[in-house]
Amino acid sequence: MNERAFTLLVTGANGQLGQELVRMGTEKIRIVGYGRDRLDITNLDQCREVIADIRPDAIIHAAAYTAVDKAESEPDEAYRINALGTRNLAIAAREQAAKLCYISTDYVFDGIGAAPYNEYDNTNPQSVYGKSKRAGEILLQSLADRYFIVRTSWVYGKYGNNFVKTMLKLASERDSVTVVADQIGSPTYTYDLAQFLIELVQTEKYGVYHASNTGSCSWYEFAKAIFEESGIPIRTEPCTTEQFPRPAPRPAYSVMDHSAIRQNGFKDLRPWREALRAFLKELKA
Numbered sequence: 001m002n003e004r005a006f007t008l009l010v011t012g013a014n015g016q017l018g019q020e021l022v023r024m025g026t027e028k029i030r031i032v033g034y035g036r037d038r039l040d041i042t043n044l045d046q047c048r049e050v051i052a053d054i055r056p057d058a059i060i061h062a063a064a065y066t067a068v069d070k071a072e073s074e075p076d077e078a079y080r081i082n083a084l085g086t087r088n089l090a091i092a093a094r095e096q097a098a099k100l101c102y103i104s105t106d107y108v109f110d111g112i113g114a115a116p117y118n119e120y121d122n123t124n125p126q127s128v129y130g131k132s133k134r135a136g137e138i139l140l141q142s143l144a145d146r147y148f149i150v151r152t153s154w155v156y157g158k159y160g161n162n163f164v165k166t167m168l169k170l171a172s173e174r175d176s177v178t179v180v181a182d183q184i185g186s187p188t189y190t191y192d193l194a195q196f197l198i199e200l201v202q203t204e205k206y207g208v209y210h211a212s213n214t215g216s217c218s219w220y221e222f223a224k225a226i227f228e229e230s231g232i233p234i235r236t237e238p239c240t241t242e243q244f245p246r247p248a249p250r251p252a253y254s255v256m257d258h259s260a261i262r263q264n265g266f267k268d269l270r271p272w273r274e275a276l277r278a279f280l281k282e283l284k285a
Contacts, residue, residue, distance in 0.1 A: 009056035012063030016160035020190040041085035058201035086136035090143040106153035111251020157190025181220035181238030186212035189275035210256035213272035
């Protein structure tokens with residue numbers, strides 16, 4: 001008799017990470033992806049119906065309100081999706097004894113530190129987006145007993161819009177770009193993150209994790225690396241955050257320490273530059 005495949009439900013299946021995840025199904029792992037059109041996470045009844053119907057072993061909750069600047073003027077909407085939506089999934093998942101993995105962000109930290117943040121450091125989000133994502137974490141922690149919270153940062157990949165694609169587009173249109181050099185973090189390739197998440201949810205090693213490609217850089221250094229690895233000759237100028245004001249505050253330093261990955265015996269994600277190289281190769285192909 002064949003073993004039943006591990007069933008994984010992905011919310012936000014049309015997003016950057018969601019699209020990566022839904023393509024990673026195997027004979028042993030059945031992945032069901034639901035976008036907003038099929039699952040409105042802000043509707044508790046719908047969450048209950050869908051989860052009761054699919055009966056997943058685990059849910060990777062990648063649906064989110066991610067318009068960081070817009071959130072400043074739409075706080076209700078950001079909280080409705082990131083906090084209330086996560087609460088709804090936590091309730092529905094618990095009723096079906098499904099594990100729930102919530103994708104969170106480096107924006108839960110204030111970014112005024114100078115050493116990598118570990119999973120147990122105090123959070124202190126400064127933006128509405130960061131506060132709404134933190135609210136989702138708190139609701140999940142209080143309502144679910146089989147949960148993972150995975151904070152990640154500076155995500156890019158094949159699907160959707162992201163910094164790497166923006167830089168490549170700008171390089172095709174002009175001969176110089178100016179990029180913020182005083183915000184430090186860790187770029188994360190969706191392919192590497194998705195692989196880690198699928199491995200994680202098949203375990204019982206619950207808790208909070210930090211997952212990004214290893215190492216860190218500024219946005220300016222990231223841009224320079226994109227052009228170098230692509231062989232694009234373009235003048236890249238550094239600027240400060242103050243010279244490029246945005247509605248939502250960004251953490252100046254949001255490098256995360258992966259102590260939970262080490263402590264639980266998982267293999268860490270590869271260095272960010274190596275991941276970038278792999279992505280650019282895939283983009284060309």
